[in-house]
Amino acid sequence: MPSTKNTLIVVILIFITLLLMSEFGSNPIFMNTLPKKEARQLEQVVPDSTMSPRPLRVEVGMSPLAFTKLRKLNEAFMTEHGILVDLVNRDPAQIRAALPDEFQKQQSADVVLVDSERVNRYAVKGWLLPNDSDTSWMEAGPEWIGVYTRWNGLMWGFPAYVDPYVLVWNKDQLRAATGLATPPSSLKEWHKVLDAYADTGVLHAAKGDNGHRINMTKAEGGKGAQPSPYMFAWPGDDDYALLSLLWRLGIVFPDTGDRTAISREEAQQKVDGARLDSSLSTGSEKNNKGPLIKTNTNSITADKEQVQAGWQARFEEWNVYKQLFHEVTAQQKLTLWDELEAGNYLFAIVPYSTAMLQLKEPFAIEDSERIAAPYSHWVRSSSYVISAHSELSEEAKKWIAFMTQVSIQQDILESVSLLPADRKAVEQVWPLMSRRMPRMFDQNNPSLKLALQRTTYIETWLPKVKQWLYGEASLAEVRTGWKEVWNVNK
DSSP, X not given: OHXXXXXXXXXXXXXXXXXXXXXXXXXXXXXXXXXXXXXXXHHTTSOOGGGSSSOEEEEEOOOHHHHHHHHHHHHHHHHHHOOOEEEEEOOHHHHHHHHHHHHHTTOSOSEEEEEGGGHHHXXXXXXXXXXXXXXXXXXXXXXXXXXXXXXXXXXXXXXXXXXXXXXXXXXXXXXXXXXXXXXOSSHHHHHHHHHHHHHHSBSOOOTTSOOOBOBOOOGGGGXXXXXXXXXXXXXXXXXXXXXXHHHHHTSEEEOTTOOSOOOHHHHHHHHHOOOOOSOGGGSEEEOSSSOEEEOOHHHHHHHHHHHHTTEEEOGGGGGGGGGGEEEEOTTGGGGHHHHHHHTSEEEEEEEHHHHHHHOOTTEEEOOGGGOOTTOOOOEEEEEEEEETTOSXXXXXXXXXXXXXXXXXXXXXXXXXXXXXXXXXXXXXXXXXXXXXXXXXXXXXXXXXXXXHHTHHHHHHHHHHHHHHHHTSSOHHHHHHHHHHHTOTXX
């Protein structure tokens, strides 16, 4: 009996021991005595990107290849900084159209990559936060971009990339059509080629060959007219490409001497070195080979007013060649390079980054260093901006600082040919930049600065140029619109 009692006691002790071990095994020995709410708050102190109130929203408008590169860099940023970023790529035209309304409704992304010329337009409306994170950029960045991004003593954008327009062509087709290895370098040389066509319908007919005949319909047919092939093509969804083409051909150009007023005769001598007949009083004059150019007292006065503004235009000399220009639609852009290769376009004007993606035989890209003033190309620039309503401005600045550092911009340059806006990065790749950046944009030129300040009005005027090329607007209308661009009272 005593042994049975002892056995029972041992069993009870074992049971109690197992029970206690079970309790200790399922819970820490040192219990958390904080209330559950406070305990959860302590756990959130641990850095964890998924615990952010919401991700930083960034919106850009890039080519698919450039966006793929940016997305990889964005992943590196999130890993390094522990900040979750929602990166979205939209069509640039959609961004331009939708952004003002999104700013007003406070629905825009925290960070947006915009055309630099729009930065100040957004800033004056109170839609942006200033760039106060690094004032040294005011010295590091190109002066001409500062015209777009500085207002009221502050920087309102974070310049990221520059992308000059370039003239591209098919070397084989150009030689066959014109007998030239490179594009004409001056207005006088362009007219030699164009006048030969006007006289014979053949761009070039050297001894021993049949030339390259162009079959075309009249420009009066409007948008439906289909000349084939065309001499000049530009992407229709990019009006600045058209502006660049006009500048390269000498249809519009700055007074590089920046004189307050010069005569029409002096201006023409400055552009092509040709001395005009002094008999303006006859009301007309004729080039040795070119079309008849009508002049009168009113047109001379208008020319002087345009020179005073720093820019001139010579639309009348191109009026008979309008049918050689072609606006490439969004759908046609997919086959632009095929058309160029086939010889249906002799020249096309595109951004440098776009041209580099397609650079192969038999295509060629014109080096800007061989273009002498007053001829040049336009240069686009893009800048990051921070929405005024953003609650993640510090995170936004960290993201922008990461993406605009020299090493990252050099990586983007090597990958997708977007040129850096930072001078520090420029200095390290200067041999390339000096060939691609037009000289006018490397100088503090008053005429260029004036044009940069008038981009709003230039954008309004460019559709009228398209109508003129289609035969839907008169020469007088396009000239009047050009004069209005430089109206000093605006």
